[in-house]
Amino acid sequence: MRDDHTEALARRAAAGDAMALNDLLTAIRPAVLRRCARLLPCFQDAExxxxxxxxxxxxAIGRFEGRSRFTTWLYVVVANSARQTYRSLKRRAAEQHDLPPLDRPDPRTTSVIAGSRLDFLDALERLETRxxxxxxxxxxxxxxxxxxxxxxxxxGIPAGTVKSRIHQARADLREYLSPAL
Structure with a gap:
């Protein structure tokens, strides 16, 4: 995904150009899928x-104002979408009585990487409530x-605040992800 081309398409799409929106969606799809797959271990879930x-x-492209780069705005949308998909999958699994809930991955059927992603998403949910x-x-x-x-x-916050929040979030996630002793 070429950044300058994508940014131009996004500006045109935000201004109401339907052809630019179509081209934009086609251009960003591979990168969006890769980003979703970073969070969701199952390819179908990432899709x-x-x-x-x-x-x-x-x-929402009409609300993109160009205050930040389009890719920054896009990555927020992608991360939120992946997290929402995970929540939805978890809820669906819990509603089905014959299937175990997705609270913990089954180590016999889940790779270490996939299990760690699920643990990470669960930890993010806990952090979000707190x-x-x-x-x-x-x-x-x-x-x-x-x-x-x-x-x-x-x-819209100072860089120092960003660094502080990231530091605190990582500390909290470490606590959530550490096995109970």
Whole structure:
């Protein structure tokens, strides 16, 4: 995904150009799918989150104001979509009596990487209930790999606050992810 081309398409799409929106969605789909797959261990789940993220982009592109880079805005949408897909999958599994809930991955059927992603998503949910202000900076930095200045610009807070929140979020996640002794 070429950044300058994507940014131009996003500006045109935000201004109401339907052809630019179509081209934008086509251009960003591979990167969106890769980002969803970083969080969701099952490819079908990542595809579902990708489709949801692309739909969100299509619906909300008119609200993209260009204050930050489009890719920064996009990564927020993608991370939220992947987390929402995970919550939905967890809820669906809990509603089915014949299937175990997705509280803990089954070590016999889940790879170490996939299990750690599920643990990470569970830890993010716990963090969000306790300190929702810490989740966005952490996800933007550690999942979306944005730099501190981009995160600060997107969230409208000073870079020092971003760093502090990320530090606190990582400390809290370590506590959630540590096995009980």
């Amino acid at each position: 579902e989150a990708c489709q949801d993220a692309l739909l969100q982009v299509a619906r 300190r929702p202000d810490l989740v966005a900076p952490l996800v933007l930095r550690d999942v979306c790999q944005l730099d501190y200045a981009e995160i600060a610009g997107h969230l």
